[in-house]
Amino acid sequence: MPYDPPPEMQNLSLADIAALVAARKLPPVEQWSPAAENDSHMRIAADGRWYHQGGLISRPAMVRLFASVLRREDDGRFALVTPFEKQWIEVEDAPLLAVELKSEGQGQDRRLAFRLNTDELVVAGPDKAFTMRGTADEPRPYLGLWRGLEARIERAVYYDLVELALAEADDATAGLSIWSDGACFRLDRIDGQ
Numbered sequence: 391m392p393y394d395p396p397p398e399m400q401n402l403s404l405a406d407i408a409a410l411v412a413a414r415k416l417p418p419v420e421q422w423s424p425a426a427e428n429d430s431h432m433r434i435a436a437d438g439r440w441y442h443q444g445g446l447i448s449r450p451a452m453v454r455l456f457a458s459v460l461r462r463e464d465d466g467r468f469a470l471v472t473p474f475e476k477q478w479i480e481v482e483d484a485p486l487l488a489v490e491l492k493s494e495g496q497g498q499d500r501r502l503a504f505r506l507n508t509d510e511l512v513v514a515g516p517d518k519a520f521t522m523r524g525t526a527d528e529p530r531p532y533l534g535l536w537r538g539l540e541a542r543i544e545r546a547v548y549y550d551l552v553e554l555a556l557a558e559a560d561d562a563t564a565g566l567s568i569w570s571d572g573a574c575f576r577l578d579r580i581d582g583q
Contacts, residue, residue: 419461419471420537430470430477432456438487438507438542450509457508460485462538486541488512488533491550497558502551502570504533506541515571522580529580552577 433441440447440456447453459470460479468485470477490505502514512518514533521540524530531543531551543551555568555577566578 416536417459419459422471422473424471424473424475426475427469428475428477430479432470432477433480434468434482434485436483454508457486457510460537460539484532484540484542486510486535486539488541488543488547491547493554498569498572498574500554500569502568504541504543504547512541513571514573514575516573518571519573520575520577522577524580526578526580529577531577548577 431443432447435441440453447456456470456479459472460468461471462468468479468481470479487507488504489507492503492505494501504512504514506512512533512535514520517534519534520543521532521534522529523532529548531548532540533543534540551568552566555566558568559566565576567574567576569575
């Protein structure tokens with residue numbers, strides 16, 4: 391089946407993006423419990439590039455295929471899962487990157503959509519929440535996804551989020567926050583601190 395990349399996000403409304411997200415059919419990896427386990431000899435670098443036996447996987451279609459069967463296990467390890475086998479994969483940071491942002495609405499009515507480095511589209515909300523790690527001087531924002539996965543929000547996209555939040559901030563003492571799909575996310579508070 392040929393891969394059709396999503397249309398450019400700038401030309402889509404958030405309703406269009408939400409419909410594309412709802413129509414996405416990921417394999418039911420969470421239902422599979424294969425007995426066989428092996429090492430995939432694969433690694434996802436912190437910059438989002440995928441490697442197999444030390445060589446870069448340069449075909450985007452291969453990365454999309456592998457990402458479609460990736461999940462995070464309860465013990466925190468990552469695996470590529472099929473009905474017949476689980477293959478462990480090393481992940482240096484987050485397995486995916488949020489590389490583009492689209493915003494519609496304002497305040498509590500805002501919706502934020504992200505394009506991942508695999509061309510998946512994700513709408514942030516209660517079940518796809520932001521997590522802030524790092525330090526106050528070097529925050530590292532992440533977007534929760536499916537199957538325990540996260541996407542690290544790239545720095546330029548994070549700055550876009552901060553710009554949107556600053557444009558709406560009424561009270562500097564209230565902190566820097568932004569809404570998406572009915573959920574409010576703090577951009578200035580490192581989780582656990």
